[in-house]
Every structure is written in structure tokens, then in C-alpha cells.
Amino acid sequence: MARWQPNASQRLAVAALELFEEQGYDNTTVIEIAERAGLTKSTFFRHFPDKREVLFGGGTMTGLVIDGIAAAPAGAGPLEAVAHALDVIGREAFTLDRREFGARRQAVIAANPELREREALKGLGLTTAMIDALERRGVPGLTARVAAELGALAWEVAYERWRDPANSDDFGELARRALTEVQAASASC
Template identity: 55%
Template sequence: MPRWEPDARERLVVAALHLFNEQGYDETTVAQIVERAGLTRSTFFRHFPDKRDVLAAGQETLSRLLVEGIASAPDDAGPLDAVQAGLLSAAQAMGPANRAFGPQLQAVIAASAELQQRDQLKRVGLAAAAADALRTRGVDRRTADLAAELGMLAFKEAYATWVAADDEQDFGTLATEALEELRVAAATLG
């Protein structure tokens, strides 16, 4: 087997998702994942510290794009407008492969308490990154935290709609629409 394999990270994610769905997360081993992907254990561990992190592949990219989008929002943008810019930036990472594997990923997470916890930690991490980016823009702590949490709720709602849709809806548009609906709902809280 060659020392370098193209698309190794993606192949590992695909193999893991298939195995997790076929036999369950707990029953799947790293050895089975690398065998299915046609790669080696050392390749696996170059990309992921453990099998849990296979499902968090791309979180760093999402976080980076979210923060970059918030930072590049116009200076006069309010906190939610900056979050919207961050969501649109993060949408760049949401390609056809993400959408195709979305239902499988949701099923695997729903079947494992450990993965549900990991998924929640992922969202907390994204919200913290967004809030930090807002504070860097001069937004006060409470407002930054609230805007970031609304942004993550919009992301979650847009993702669920996106992976369930039969047509080729744009993730960025769905996230923007979800954030606007949350903005309207928040205004009614009184």
C-alpha cells in the first residue's frame, strides 16, 4: 500500500459512518474503519485522535470560517448581522458530501449517548468561537453570548432542513432565513 493515499480523511469518515450505521458506534473499531477505507492505522491516527473525532471532522474549518465571517462583517453591522456573515462564511464548508451523509450522521449520533454529548460539545465550541469573535468586535459579553447562541440555533435548524430537503437548497440561505426567524421570535419575548 502506498505511503500516501488521496482523500484519506474523507475515506475514513465515509468508512466510519457506514460502519457506525451497520453495526453501531460502540461495536465499531478503528481497525475495522481503516480496513473498510483501505488505509492503515497510522493514517487514521494522523487524522484523528480516536474514533469519536471522526464525526467531528470539519469542526475546525467551520469554526474558522464562522470567526472569519464575523470578523469581516462591516464595522457598522450589529451583532446578529455579524453572526449572519459568519453563518454565510461557514456555509462554504457545507458541500454535497456533508448533505449526502447528513442523515447517516444524524442517525449515528441519535443512537449513541456518547456521540450526543460530543455533538453538544461541538455546538458549545462553535458558539464560544462566535461569541469571542463578537467580543473582539467590541460587543459586550451578554449580547455576544446571546447572538452566538442564536446563531448556533439557526445553524442547527438550517442543517436539519438542509439534509432533509429533496431539492438543492442552499445552506447559507437556510441559515440566514432561520436566523431572521429567530430574530423576529426574540423580539416578541418582551
């Protein structure tokens, strides 16, 4: 087997998802995932710290959120900076070719309490990353927290809609729409 394998992390994620669907999360080992991907166990651990993380992309989303908020235009308000980050995520991570994978991934997560917990923790981490990135832009703490919480809720709504095979909108469009809806709902409270 070659030392370097192209697309190793993607291959591992696909292999893990297939195995989790076939035999369940608890009954799948890291060795089985690596073998299904045509890789070694050590290659698996170079990409992911454990088998749970294979479905969560390491720190990819956190990096995209931080970079997206930092790259928002200088005059953008907090929610516009968050929207910019959601656009970046749509272009980089939630592409149309990954929609089916996203729906299958969510079904596996929904079937396992450990994975649901991991997803909740990842969500909290992403919200914290949004808050920190907004504060680095000079947004006051409470405003940064509210914008990040609204952004996280919009992300969840958009991701749910994006996974629906009947929906053909791209993630960025869905996220901006969801952010507008969340903002309107919070104003009417």
C-alpha cells in the same frame, strides 16, 4: 500503501459512517475504519484523536466560524457577522454534495448517547468560538453572547432543514432565514 493519501480525512469519515451504520458505533474499531478507507491506523490518528471525532470534522467548523465572523464587513452588526459566518459554513462545509452524508451522520449520532453528548459539547464549543470572535470585533460581552446563542439556534434549525432531502435550498440561505425567524421569535417573547 503510499505514505500520502489524497482526501484521507474524507475517506475516513465516509468509511466510519458506513461501518457505524452497518455494525453500530460501539462495535466499530479505529482499525476497521482505517482498513475500510484503505489507510492505516496511524493515518487515522493523524487526522482524528478518536473514533468519535471522525463524525465531527476536527476543528474545521470552529475555524470557519471564527474566520467567517472576522471576515464580516467592518460595519456589520453582531448578528450580521454571525450570518456571514453561517454563509461561509454553507459554502465550505454544507455543500449540496454533502447533504446525504449529513442526514446519515445525524441518524448515527441520534442512535448513540456518546455521540449525542459529543455533538452537544461541540455545539457549546462553537457558541463559545462565536462569542470570542464577536468580542474580538469589539462587541460587548452580553451582546456577543446573545448574538452567538441566537446564531447557534439558527444553525441548528438550518442544519435540520438542510438535511431534509425534500429541501433544495442551500445552507446559507436556510441559515439566514432561520436567523431572521429566531430573531423575530426572541423579539416577541
